[in-house]
Each structure stands twice: as C-alpha cells, then as structure tokens.
Amino acid sequence: MKRPDAGALTRLASLRMSLTGTPEPDVRRLLELPAPTEPADASRAEERLVCAALAAGLTLPRAHLAAAVRTSLARLEEQHPGKLVEVRIPPFGAVQIGMVGVASAHTRGTPPNVVETDAATWLLLVSRHLSWHDARADHRVRASGAHADLGDLLA
Structure with missing residues (x-):
C-alpha cells in the first residue's frame, strides 16, 4: 500500500464491533484474530473481513466497501x-x-x-x-x- 490509511484502525474497530455475534464461520474466524495495531495491517484486515462478510451475504456500510476496494486496488497496482x-x-x-x-x-x-x-x-x-x-x-x-x-x- 502506498501510504497507510490513518482511519483504518478506527474503521476496523467499528466493523469488528458491528459483526460481533455474526454466525458466519469465516467472519467469526477473522474476528477471533488479534486486532492489528498498525494502519497498514488494519487496512488489510478490514479488506479480508469485508470480503468474508460480503461472501456471507451481509450488507456493509459504504465506508468499509470503499476502504476495502482502495486497499485491494493499491495491492493490485503494486503487484x-x-x-x-x-x-x-x-x-x-x-x-x-x-x-x-x-x-x-x-x-x-x-x-x-x-x-x-x-x-x-x-x-x-x-x-x-x-x-x-x-x-x-x-x-x-x-x-x-x-x-x-x-x-x-x-x-
């Protein structure tokens, strides 16, 4: 990622809270992992969690979709x-x-x-x-x- 997303830690904490109690196994597995403490790691964790939630058919706020898309596009461009x-x-x-x-x-x-x-x-x-x-x-x-x-x- 080109530069760490300063809002990633806050967004990830919010997303994790909103998905707590979700019965979907892939989402639960990701929620059981320790929360990252660095913005770049939080961006990648948010992307993985958003993807798992979408695959489970859950609806997510626009801000999380936007951040996950930008993280994935930055990685694609870098690779x-x-x-x-x-x-x-x-x-x-x-x-x-x-x-x-x-x-x-x-x-x-x-x-x-x-x-x-x-x-x-x-x-x-x-x-x-x-x-x-x-x-x-x-x-x-x-x-x-x-x-x-x-x-x-x-x-």
Missing part, C-alpha cells in the same frame, strides 16, 4: 505495475496495471483495455469467492480490449 489495463471500481477507485508477458506501448490517457465492475463484485473476485468466468457470465464485469481478461491474475 502488477504497468499501464496496459485500467481497472475501475466506481466510485471508489481506478488503477492501471500491467500483465506478465505482455508489452505495452500505451503512454497517455485511458488504455485500450478496461475492466469495470461494482465494489461487491470486485471484492468477491479478489477474495476468490467469485470466479472471473462466473462474474463475466453473469454480466457483473464489463471488460473490453484484447488484454482485459483478469481471470488468471485473480485465480
């Missing part, structure tokens, strides 16, 4: 530097990434390869609770361009 594909999760964020083995001559503006989806779908994809194939088949992801298939990257 896959480049400007070949733009990944958009409106209204929370967008990043440009590269793909292994694919050279990119793109230098300005929006790349010719664009992936766009909503926050819940994105978080289910990055947490592997939803496959790229199923998301595409259900029209939950819009992808255009020859290199806009993130299936292998998210598998």
Whole structure:
C-alpha cells in the first residue's frame, strides 16, 4: 500500500464491533484474530473481513466497501505495475496495471483495455469467492480490449 490509511484502525474497530455475534464461520474466524495495531495491517484486515462478510451475504456500510476496494486496488497496482489495463471500481477507485508477458506501448490517457465492475463484485473476485468466468457470465464485469481478461491474475 502506498501510504497507510490513518482511519483504518478506527474503521476496523467499528466493523469488528458491528459483526460481533455474526454466525458466519469465516467472519467469526477473522474476528477471533488479534486486532492489528498498525494502519497498514488494519487496512488489510478490514479488506479480508469485508470480503468474508460480503461472501456471507451481509450488507456493509459504504465506508468499509470503499476502504476495502482502495486497499485491494493499491495491492493490485503494486503487484502488477504497468499501464496496459485500467481497472475501475466506481466510485471508489481506478488503477492501471500491467500483465506478465505482455508489452505495452500505451503512454497517455485511458488504455485500450478496461475492466469495470461494482465494489461487491470486485471484492468477491479478489477474495476468490467469485470466479472471473462466473462474474463475466453473469454480466457483473464489463471488460473490453484484447488484454482485459483478469481471470488468471485473480485465480
């Protein structure tokens, strides 16, 4: 993550309190872990907890969705530097990434390869609770361009 999110510790504490008593096993398992004390660790913990709650069908406040999306996009951008594909999760964020083995001559503006989806779908994809194939088949992801298939990257 580029810089620690100063509000992550407070948001995580609030999220943990709101999910206390949830019967979902994946959520309970994450709640049993010790709470992080550093903002960067809290951001990652919040992302994991949000993803587990979404996979369990729980509804979460917008602030938690936004933070989890931004954390996941920052990690994606860090792990896959480049400007070949733009990944958009409106209204929370967008990043440009590269793909292994694919050279990119793109230098300005929006790349010719664009992936766009909503926050819940994105978080289910990055947490592997939803496959790229199923998301595409259900029209939950819009992808255009020859290199806009993130299936292998998210598998």
